[in-house]
Amino acid sequence: MKSLGIGLIGTGYMGKCHALAWNAVAPTFGDVARPRLVHLGEANEALARSKATELGFARASGDWGRVVEDPEVDLVSITTPNQFHAEMAIAALTAGKHVWCEKPMATSLADATAMLEAAEASGKVAALGYNYIQNPATRHMRRLIADGAIGTVNHVRVEMDEDFMADAAAPFGWKSEAASGYGALDDFAVHPLSLLTVLVGPLASVVVDMAKPYAERPLASGGSRAVETHDIANILFRLQSGASGSLLVNRSAWGRKGRIAIQIFGSEGSLLYDQERMNELQLFQARGPAAEQGFRTILTGTVHPPYDRFIPAPGHGLGFNDLKVIEARELMRRIAGEPAHLIEFATGLRIERTVHAMARSHETRGWVDID
Ligand SMILES: NC(=O)c1ccc[n+]([C@@H]2O[C@H](COP(=O)([O-])OP(=O)(O)OC[C@H]3O[C@@H](n4cnc5c(N)ncnc54)[C@H](O)[C@@H]3O)[C@@H](O)[C@H]2O)c1
Numbered sequence: 001m002k003s004l005g006i007g008l009i010g011t012g013y014m015g016k017c018h019a020l021a022w023n024a025v026a027p028t029f030g031d032v033a034r035p036r037l038v039h040l041g042e043a044n045e046a047l048a049r050s051k052a053t054e055l056g057f058a059r060a061s062g063d064w065g066r067v068v069e070d071p072e073v074d075l076v077s078i079t080t081p082n083q084f085h086a087e088m089a090i091a092a093l094t095a096g097k098h099v100w101c102e103k104p105m106a107t108s109l110a111d112a113t114a115m116l117e118a119a120e121a122s123g124k125v126a127a128l129g130y131n132y133i134q135n136p137a138t139r140h141m142r143r144l145i146a147d148g149a150i151g152t153v154n155h156v157r158v159e160m161d162e163d164f165m166a167d168a169a170a171p172f173g174w175k176s177e178a179a180s181g182y183g184a185l186d187d188f189a190v191h192p193l194s195l196l197t198v199l200v201g202p203l204a205s206v207v208v209d210m211a212k213p214y215a216e217r218p219l220a221s222g223g224s225r226a227v228e229t230h231d232i233a234n235i236l237f238r239l240q241s242g243a244s245g246s247l248l249v250n251r252s253a254w255g256r257k258g259r260i261a262i263q264i265f266g267s268e269g270s271l272l273y274d275q276e277r278m279n280e281l282q283l284f285q286a287r288g289p290a291a292e293q294g295f296r297t298i299l300t301g302t303v304h305p306p307y308d309r310f311i312p313a314p315g316h317g318l319g320f321n322d323l324k325v326i327e328a329r330e331l332m333r334r335i336a337g338e339p340a341h342l343i344e345f346a347t348g349l350r351i352e353r354t355v356h357a358m359a360r361s362h363e364t365r366g367w368v369d370i371d
Helices: 013-029 045-056 063-070 080-094 111-122 134-148 184-198 319-334 345-363
Strands: 004-010 037-039 058-059 077-078 100-103 126-129 153-161 205-213 217-218 223-228 231-240 243-251 261-268 268-272 280-285 295-300
Touching: 004 013, 004 063, 004 080, 004 261, 013 037, 013 045, 013 077, 013 319, 037 045, 037 077, 045 058, 045 153, 063 080, 080 100, 080 111, 100 319, 111 126, 111 345, 126 184, 126 319, 126 345, 134 261, 134 268, 134 280, 134 319, 153 184, 184 205, 184 231, 184 261, 184 345, 205 345, 231 345
Parallel strands: 004 037, 004 077, 037 058, 077 100, 100 126, 153 243
Antiparallel strands: 153 261, 205 231, 217 223, 231 243, 261 268, 268 280, 280 295
């Protein structure tokens, strides 16, 4: 495979994660050409230059347009705040680059639709940063469900909680601005939706109530500003399969650090997973003597691909950043025309439709069908 020239826009939490993935994908997998870290874009020249040195990029710009136009860039990683995704992704696709854009796809359905249209018109690969589907543990859950290990799935419960916005004194940031979307839905619910999509299929209908635990947050410059997004969403849903479910998300849940707790109940067993214990899953099968039945813990290891590409010994554990390395490899596979486990813009748009149906349900206080 020809070496890919990488452009990166944004170098915060996710920008560093993408940069680490592009640095690690070739040595980890051993079967792809090492990507060339060509051009990094940031909000200003000084930050761009210092981050380019830190992360290993050859060129730096305080204007993201120069990254997108660089003829040596084949793919653009977009890791900026949500409200920039559509403009940057469409520009990159129009310039003939592949795109790896962080979630959520966009903040409006019109923008997400335009992004898909740009991807289709370009013929380039356009994927989203839904890294949790890459975990060897969630991939194994998918295999178990497909193989009938828990029978027919009839009920699903998911909770996603973190506490980075739990402190009422935490300063107002871009995640509290309406420009970033609805908050709990675009920031959090989209991740469980990506997992539900690959594990049990898409949602058909939803009823939602959202909440703001804090009406205002302090401004770094003094004073305070009204919070425009919701930190909490309580969702009941029906899957297209007919199974029922619930999804509860909260960015202000003290003590929860990275919880994505999934319970999947089937006609012959159950599966449990929690991202806070991301190297294990629990399987219950209603088989054998009733007195000996119970949940068993499956610790991921070399028999759960692609764990073996990272570590030759089982049970030592992958970390969050490793999921991005796997996602980068899947993206390279897709660019090479091979089958890949990835959420591309077409499926991403379906997730966006679900998010906007959820917002409509909150406004109308009733059930909403997604299509
Ligand atoms: N996949 C995941 O698990 C995951 C986790 C966290 C965040 N995210 C997503 O990643 C995106 C970024 O979130 P984050 O937490 O990294 O944010 P962040 O605030 O840490 O970083 C954003 C970066 O973008 C830069 N930036 C802002 N405007 C810019 C512009 N016009 N040109 C160039 N650079 C610009 C900022 O300077 C900053 O470095 C969001 O869309 C978020 O939803 C995904």
